[in-house]
Amino acid sequence: MRIGILTGGGDCPGLNAVIRAAVRKGSFHYDDTFVGFLEGWRGLVEDKSMPLDLQAVAGILPRGGTILRTSRTNPAKKADGLDKCIATLKRNNVEALIAIGGDDTLSVATKLYDKGVKVVGVPKTIDNDLSGTDFTFGFDTAVNIVTEAIDRVHTTAEAHNRVMVVEVMGRDAGWIAIYSGISGGADVILIPEQPFDVDKVAAKIRMRHARGRYFSIVVVAEGAKFAAGKNGPVVQGGEKDEFGHVRLGGIGNTLAQELERRTGFETRTVVLGHIQRGGSPTAFDRVLATRYGLGAIDMVHRGEFGRMAALRGNKILSVPLAEATGTNRTVDQEMLDAAFGILEDVEKEAVAG
Numbered sequence: 001m002r003i004g005i006l007t008g009g010g011d012c013p014g015l016n017a018v019i020r021a022a023v024r025k026g027s028f029h030y031d032d033t034f035v036g037f038l039e040g041w042r043g044l045v046e047d048k049s050m051p052l053d054l055q056a057v058a059g060i061l062p063r064g065g066t067i068l069r070t071s072r073t074n075p076a077k078k079a080d081g082l083d084k085c086i087a088t089l090k091r092n093n094v095e096a097l098i099a100i101g102g103d104d105t106l107s108v109a110t111k112l113y114d115k116g117v118k119v120v121g122v123p124k125t126i127d128n129d130l131s132g133t134d135f136t137f138g139f140d141t142a143v144n145i146v147t148e149a150i151d152r153v154h155t156t157a158e159a160h161n162r163v164m165v166v167e168v169m170g171r172d173a174g175w176i177a178i179y180s181g182i183s184g185g186a187d188v189i190l191i192p193e194q195p196f197d198v199d200k201v202a203a204k205i206r207m208r209h210a211r212g213r214y215f216s217i218v219v220v221a222e223g224a225k226f227a228a229g230k231n232g233p234v235v236q237g238g239e240k241d242e243f244g245h246v247r248l249g250g251i252g253n254t255l256a257q258e259l260e261r262r263t264g265f266e267t268r269t270v271v272l273g274h275i276q277r278g279g280s281p282t283a284f285d286r287v288l289a290t291r292y293g294l295g296a297i298d299m300v301h302r303g304e305f306g307r308m309a310a311l312r313g314n315k316i317l318s319v320p321l322a323e324a325t326g327t328n329r330t331v332d333q334e335m336l337d338a339a340f341g342i343l344e345d346v347e348k349e350a351v352a353g
Contacts, residue, residue, distance in 0.1 A: 001032050003300060004094040005052060007066040008040030008073070008105030012126050012138035013281035014289035015066035018100055020057040021293025027054055030301055035092050040101070041108055042073035044085035049092060061290075062280045074104070076111055085112060096300045100124050102136075103325045106308065110321045113306040120299045121308035121321050122292045126277060129173035132324035133310035137289040142169065142276040143179045149272055150184030150217060157215040163205060163259055163267040167252030169276050170221030173330045176276070177221040178339055187216045189339055190255075192223035193330050198255065202262035209265065218259070220251055291316050 003026060007015050019036070026032035034052035037043030050056070050068070060067055075081030089097065096118040099109040102125035109119045123130045128139035146168050157164040166186075168176045174191025181189035187208060190196050205216045252269040260267035281289065288311065295309035295316040310319045 001026075001030065001095050001300070002035065002093050003032050003297075004035050004037055004049075004089060004092065004097045005068065006037040006040055006043055006097070006099055006101075007068045007070045007124070008099065008101035008108070009070060009124065010072075010102075010126065011065050011070055011277055012124050013064045013141040013277070013279065014137035014285040015068075015070075015100060015124065016057075016060040016063045017281065017286050017289035018122055018124075018137070018293040018296070019052070019067065020060050021290040022098060022297045023052050023054065023057045025294050026297045026300075030297070032297070035094060036068045037088075039069045039071040040073050040105065041075045041081075041085065042071045043068075044088045045073065045075050045078060045081055047088045047091065061286060064277075064279050064281065072104070075108055082108075082111055082115060086115060086117060089117065096120065096305070098122060098296050098300065102127075102130055103328070106130075106321055107325045110306070110325055113321065118300075118305045119321075120296050120305060121324065122296050123308055123310065123324060126176070127170050127173055128175040129171075129328045129330065130324055131327050131329045132308060132319040134313070135288065135311050137285045137292065138277075138281065139175065139179075140284040140288075141279070141282045142176050143183065144282055145276050145279070146176060146180035146219075146272060147183045149270065149275075150180060150186060150219065153217060153270055154185070154215075157217060160266065161214040163216045163218065163256070163263070163265050165218045165220060165252045165256045165259070165267060165269045167220055167222055167269065167271045167273075169272075171223040172328045174221040174224070175331060175335075177219050177224075178331055178335050181219040182339055184219070185217070186219040187213075188218040190218065190220040190224040191331055192221055192225065195225040195227040197227045198258045199262065201255075202259050205259065205265065206263050209263075216265075218255070220255055222251055224251055 036050045036052040038048040100122040106121045113119045123133045123136045125136050126138045153164045256267040256269040292309045304318045307318045308324045
């Protein structure tokens with residue numbers, strides 16, 4: 001069988017491991033051939049591709065990013081975009097397509113499946129907010145990077161009696177913030193699911209310092225929202241990408257200014273940004289991504305199209321694409337309770353808004 005593979009949306013540690021696993025198992029066990037479409041859905045719209053063989057995937061397991069490159073192209077927003085994708089698949093004699101991406105990428109995969117394309121999805125989002133699966137690869141790497149940064153920030157915060165605000169990724173869900181906040185020993189965790197009152201956060205920091213703790217660490221997701229005075233998250237501009245998303249950024253600096261004004265304590269901001277996406281994937285993400293790649297190629301040969309490989313417990317299962325793209329998976333009460341359990345009483349309301 002001739003199979004196409006593409007990676008869409010933001011890059012993520014582990015993408016190359018998925019590609020490698022699918023190509024290796026497909027080549028060794030099913031005698032498949034592969035073509036990689038470049039820069040996400042743009043590769044299908046513009047017919048940009050590269051051969052994917054065993055030589056092409058050799059040595060890519062530990063590499064971050066994606067050898068196929070990526071973009072946030074949305075064919076559904078272009079004239080005849082979906083039809084161009086279908087035509088490209090036919091010209092390249094592709095019998096099935098593996099689309100690796102988040103809800104935006106997989107929403108396009110769903111539309112193509114509705115038009116008769118044999119497509120299988122692999123879940124990819126660094127925010128870990130894709131429904132239908134317990135974990136997405138890349139998330140563990142991001143949490144480890146953020147945790148190390150918080151560990152480092154602790155020492156300088158304590159040395160200078162500062163409040164340190166660490167801004168992390170998380171547009172609609174605070175999984176990175178709450179996991180790294182717990183593992184890094186943050187004093188306040190702010191997530192998109194729970195708008196926060198900045199006056200209450202400032203009061204908690206003042207009370208903490210009054211008890212002799214002369215520094216504080218605040219972890220805030222980029223999509224966190226002020227409870228009053230703001231209608232949504234802090235953004236860098238009004239432009240939207242092809243999937244309708246504005247570019248987030250600035251909540252860390254805005255929050256730091258507000259906290260310093262209210263508390264009088266010197267406050268600094270650390271914005272980790274794309275550092276969370278870069279570098280080599282952790283061992284956990286390499287294994288998870290490999291299992292997703294193996295699961296996807298098996299799904300293709302079982303004819304399980306219009307579905308996505310998913311982690312449920314410790315099993316790789318197949319779920320409908322519609323289930324994966326229907327809603328975002330937000331931080332659940334169990335994780336909120338875990339954060340509550342380690343925060344002092346005066347700080348609990350901050351993480352809960």
